[in-house]
Amino acid sequence: MSRTPNIPNDPVEFDDMQALVRFGHGALSEAEFILCSIRDPKAAGDWLDQAPVTSAERLDAPPSAALQVAFTAVGLRAMGVEEGMSTGFAQPFLSGMSSEDSRSRRLGDTGQNAPSEWDWDAGDAHVLIMLYARKGGLAAWKDKVLTPTFDAAFTQARSFPTRTNDGTEPFGFRDGISEPKIDWQNAHPPSKHGREDFSNLISPGEVVLGLRNEYNARSSSPKVDGDVPGSAILAEASGNAARRDLGRNGSYLVFRQLAQDVPGFWAFIDKAAKGDPDRRDWLAAKMVGRTQDGTPLIHGRRDIEGSPRSNDFTYEDDVDGVRCPLGAHIRRANPRTGDHPYQIEGRIGWLLSTLGFRRRRDKLPGRHDLVASTRFHRLVRRGRVYGPKLKSKMASQKGGQSVDQGLLFICLCADIVRQFEFVQNAWIASPTFNGLTGEADPLLGGRAPFCGVASDGFTIQTADGVGEHIAHLPSFVTVRGGGYFFLPGLRALRFIAHHGKQEV
Amino acid sequence: MTQQDTFFILAPVAEGRAESLVSLLESMTLKPGFADPENTVVPFGKFDHLHVARFFLVQANTWRDVEAYGQSPRPYPLQLAFLGDVDGHRQVFLRELVNRSADGLVEIFSHCEGVHDGTDILRWMEDHNVKESANYVNVRGRTVSQIREEAALAAVLHDELATVVSAQGSADVFGLHQHLAEFVERQKASGLLHLTAPTKPSWRERIARWFDLISVPLLILFLSPLLVLLLPLFLLRLRLAERSDPEVLPRPDDERIVDLGRYEDHDVTNPFSAFGDVKPGWFRRWVTTVALFLLNYAARNIYGRGYLTRVQTIHFARWVFVDDKRRVMFCSNYDGALESYMDDFVNKVAWGLNLVFSNGVGYPSTRFLIKGGAEQEAKFKRYLRNRQLPTQVWYKAYPGLTARDLARHSEIRKGLEKRPNGARAMRNWLSKI
Numbered sequence: 001m002s003r004t005p006n007i008p009n010d011p012v013e014f015d016d017m018q019a020l021v022r023f024g025h026g027a028l029s030e031a032e033f034i035l036c037s038i039r040d041p042k043a044a045g046d047w048l049d050q051a052p053v054t055s056a057e058r059l060d061a062p063p064s065a066a067l068q069v070a071f072t073a074v075g076l077r078a079m080g081v082e083e084g085m086s087t088g089f090a091q092p093f094l095s096g097m098s099s100e101d102s103r104s105r106r107l108g109d110t111g112q113n114a115p116s117e118w119d120w121d122a123g124d125a126h127v128l129i130m131l132y133a134r135k136g137g138l139a140a141w142k143d144k145v146l147t148p149t150f151d152a153a154f155t156q157a158r159s160f161p162t163r164t165n166d167g168t169e170p171f172g173f174r175d176g177i178s179e180p181k182i183d184w185q186n187a188h189p190p191s192k193h194g195r196e197d198f199s200n201l202i203s204p205g206e207v208v209l210g211l212r213n214e215y216n217a218r219s220s221s222p223k224v225d226g227d228v229p230g231s232a233i234l235a236e237a238s239g240n241a242a243r244r245d246l247g248r249n250g251s252y253l254v255f256r257q258l259a260q261d262v263p264g265f266w267a268f269i270d271k272a273a274k275g276d277p278d279r280r281d282w283l284a285a286k287m288v289g290r291t292q293d294g295t296p297l298i299h300g301r302r303d304i305e306g307s308p309r310s311n312d313f314t315y316e317d318d319v320d321g322v323r324c325p326l327g328a329h330i331r332r333a334n335p336r337t338g339d340h341p342y343q344i345e346g347r348i349g350w351l352l353s354t355l356g357f358r359r360r361r362d363k364l365p366g367r368h369d370l371v372a373s374t375r376f377h378r379l380v381r382r383g384r385v386y387g388p389k390l391k392s393k394m395a396s397q398k399g400g401q402s403v404d405q406g407l408l409f410i411c412l413c414a415d416i417v418r419q420f421e422f423v424q425n426a427w428i429a430s431p432t433f434n435g436l437t438g439e440a441d442p443l444l445g446g447r448a449p450f451c452g453v454a455s456d457g458f459t460i461q462t463a464d465g466v467g468e469h470i471a472h473l474p475s476f477v478t479v480r481g482g483g484y485f486f487l488p489g490l491r492a493l494r495f496i497a498h499h500g501k502q503e504v
Numbered sequence: 505m506t507q508q509d510t511f512f513i514l515a516p517v518a519e520g521r522a523e524s525l526v527s528l529l530e531s532m533t534l535k536p537g538f539a540d541p542e543n544t545v546v547p548f549g550k551f552d553h554l555h556v557a558r559f560f561l562v563q564a565n566t567w568r569d570v571e572a573y574g575q576s577p578r579p580y581p582l583q584l585a586f587l588g589d590v591d592g593h594r595q596v597f598l599r600e601l602v603n604r605s606a607d608g609l610v611e612i613f614s615h616c617e618g619v620h621d622g623t624d625i626l627r628w629m630e631d632h633n634v635k636e637s638a639n640y641v642n643v644r645g646r647t648v649s650q651i652r653e654e655a656a657l658a659a660v661l662h663d664e665l666a667t668v669v670s671a672q673g674s675a676d677v678f679g680l681h682q683h684l685a686e687f688v689e690r691q692k693a694s695g696l697l698h699l700t701a702p703t704k705p706s707w708r709e710r711i712a713r714w715f716d717l718i719s720v721p722l723l724i725l726f727l728s729p730l731l732v733l734l735l736p737l738f739l740l741r742l743r744l745a746e747r748s749d750p751e752v753l754p755r756p757d758d759e760r761i762v763d764l765g766r767y768e769d770h771d772v773t774n775p776f777s778a779f780g781d782v783k784p785g786w787f788r789r790w791v792t793t794v795a796l797f798l799l800n801y802a803a804r805n806i807y808g809r810g811y812l813t814r815v816q817t818i819h820f821a822r823w824v825f826v827d828d829k830r831r832v833m834f835c836s837n838y839d840g841a842l843e844s845y846m847d848d849f850v851n852k853v854a855w856g857l858n859l860v861f862s863n864g865v866g867y868p869s870t871r872f873l874i875k876g877g878a879e880q881e882a883k884f885k886r887y888l889r890n891r892q893l894p895t896q897v898w899y900k901a902y903p904g905l906t907a908r909d910l911a912r913h914s915e916i917r918k919g920l921e922k923r924p925n926g927a928r929a930m931r932n933w934l935s936k937i
Contacts, residue, residue, distance in 0.1 A: 091762075100765055215882070354814065355813055355814075356814045369816070372848070373851050421843065425841050425844075426844045430840070432909070451769055461935060463931070465931030465932065466934055469666065
């Protein structure tokens with residue numbers, strides 16, 4: 001129905017893209033992230049120039065180690081990429097995750113999650129170095145990458161070692177099951193009204209700057225003027241030969257350290273279940289929306305594009321939340337909604353839905369069309385777990401002993417506000433998600449009142465309509481620090497490196 | 505049904521008085537933009553018929569954009585707007601307002617031209633009231649006292665249901681309903697709960713509403729031969745305009761976005777205030793007039809029951825022509841963060857937005873008045889953000905409650921007064937408590 005703007009289907013340049021955009025490095029089970037400040041921009045440029053940054057090209061065999069590099073806005077400035085030279089970086093990236101009270105309010109970073117309580121803040125640092133290696137190989141890889149030039153160039157502000165990746169997060173649940181599938185071939189270009197039902201495919205421009213996004217437009221990408229020294233290495237900006245595309249093949253990276261109180265979580269559940277182990281597992285599964293082995297509580301199979309068989313369900317089979325509670329974690333993080341509520345038949349159905357007249361046929365009057373279309377709010381998650389591993393149920397029996405562990409949440413997106421901040425605000429932290437009231441995400445919620453409304457309850461909808469209410473959930477997850485980064489393409493990385501050299 | 509009304513008082517701010525006006529307005533708030541209901545200047549909380557109200561400074565940020573159309577821009581002086589939505593009639597409300605807080609109103613409006621100590625402030629406000637072109641109310645006729653009574657009802661039922669279920673289980677849903685109904689009767693008898701019966705419309709009002717409902721379809725039917733003849737001409741003229749109208753969509757200033765953010769997200773509901781120019785020429789002015797007339801008709805007769813097309817999060821919305829229809833002001837009250845609101849605009853009602861706002865200077869290009877435009881997400885957000893203004897003082901009579909909460913409370917009351925039919929409907933009703 002819609003005329004397609006003239007965006008050429010340019011081939012994806014995997015060789016100019018950092019591998020993290022395309023791969024989660026699952027086989028590289030060891031990882032460490034290092035947050036640095038730039039001590040000497042020239043030396044930093046030298047190091048970046050010869051650093052073995054891993055590209056997204058698919059090799060015959062997966063690499064045995066990987067390196068990715070991302071910058072904060074302050075970091076780019078320290079490298080000589082001043083504002084005025086580059087334009088078009090997103091406002092939240094330039095401003096940072098913690099610098100505005102209103103942003104903290106929207107993200108739920110208040111109370112104990114407030115930036116003033118954080119252990120670290122990426123706004124004070126410059127560069128994030130991400131190292132990945134096969135089991136047993138990380139130490140050698142660090143030795144190889146962190147050369148004397150590196151030590152001369154950077155001061156390590158903070159290091160984040162991670163737990164060997166086995167696909168399970170600290171509470172004991174299988175994690176990383178639902179990931180959007182990026183439609184690299186652009187085989188299914190989005191057209192307005194073309195995605196009435198949920199699909200797991202997203203356009204590359206939802207993750208990579210400068211490519212076609214779900215709105216059929218190029219995602220916004222920072223540019224530099226063609227006369228800036230060294231900019232010739234960058235791709236030409238689309239539609240403007242005088243400018244160069246600094247963002248091409250890059251992405252925004254959101255990093256948050258989420259400390260998880262594992263004993264506290266299981267102790268709370270154990271108490272709520274009155275010590276009954278079956279009920280304990282049942283209750284934990286209701287909060288997450290999956291059992292610990294990752295099996296979803298919804299079984300109705302649907303044929304969802306781009307989704308593996310084990311994960312091809314939507315909540316249309318459970319509108320009243322009897323199987324998977326309306327406020328369960330996976331239902332908030334990925335509501336699996338399409339552009340229109342419920343399948344609509346034909347043009348008349350579409351018209352009636354568009355005009356808002358289909359509500360009377362709803363199975364549950366009132367809870368209709370309250371959640372935004374999911375495809376505009378997907379994230380590519382690349383997080384890792386940190387801290388020593390505890391057997392979750394053991395933890396609940398021993399109790400008390402607090403161990404520093406949790407998730408280094410990392411996600412990639414092209415629009416920080418529309419993707420990460422929207423999901424965190426409207427779906428995770430909001431006590432009014434999907435018509436609920438007084439409850440935020442049962443796992444991640446900060447429990448402080450959100451926009452003046454209590455957020456520490458949890459309701460399990462039941463077939464008898466009465467439901468089970470759990471009041472005064474303690475917070476199980478605390479934000480310890482975070483920041484917004486730019487994960488440049490490889491040409492952009494070289495431009496940044498050389499610029500640092502020239503400035504000094 | 506209780507009659508509802510609006511007021512919109514607009515007056516130019518006197519030379520050099522803006523700064524002191526802003527600090528006076530700031531003194532009325534608890535958090536940036538979020539009114540203290542007990543503030544001494546205008547104690548909003550004392551007025552039982554007031555739903556929402558706001559004071560904001562009207563600044564024409566984009567007045568130079570018409571240069572792109574080859575027109576010389578006309579500056580628009582700084583104005584103060586004071587608007588609100590009330591139960592009953594405007595005149596009655598304004599009289600009560602002046603009776604209780606004349607001093608505060610004079611203090612505020614003395615920053616405007618033509619107001620001094622001896623001014624009859626009620627008369628002055630009536631003289632400066634601007635009639636809206638279109639008005640949307642989430643649920644027409646739902647009064648502030650009804651909202652408060654139903655919220656209190658929902659709260660006690662929530663607790664009572666939990667008590668009775670833990671005592672006798674949940675197997676007998678009809679028994680539960682009966683228990684709750686009797687419980688509410690007892691509460692009412694002992695004066696702890698009030699559920700005022702809604703006022704029934706008189707025959708006169710009913711006839712007037714029926715006449716209003718059929719008048720526009722009849723008029724369209726009557727004029728249809730003429731409209732069919734004019735349609736090709738209209739489309740031709742429209743397409744010519746749509747092909748040549750320039751887009752003016754600079755990226756909004758980062759500092760401005762940060763400043764606007766200071767006023768947002770202190771409550772589950774936010775105010776939105778925006779101001780922009782209508783594209784020059786009679787054609788666009790005429791299209792806007794017709795579009796707002798139809799919008800107003802639809803809001804009055806079709807959409808006053810919780811939905812504005814697919815959007816359920818808007819409590820009140822208002823479109824007002826000013827400056828001889830050269831400019832339009834848009835003020836609304838919506839649930840959630842601005843990003844969610846814009847998401848609804850782009851993904852649910854882009855066509856509706858286009859119908860009205862595509863007549864604004866610089867709007868993302870449209871096709872046939874409803875296609876394109878707001879569907880271009882990034883461009884549309886720029887357009888909106890460039891025209892958004894901070895709302896210095898905003899009041900809502902029921903903080904913490906979303907439009908969905910209000911609807912749910914009404915559904916709970918309805919099910920209490922009229923027993924849901926069948927076990928399934930009964931369970932649906934219980935699940936709302």
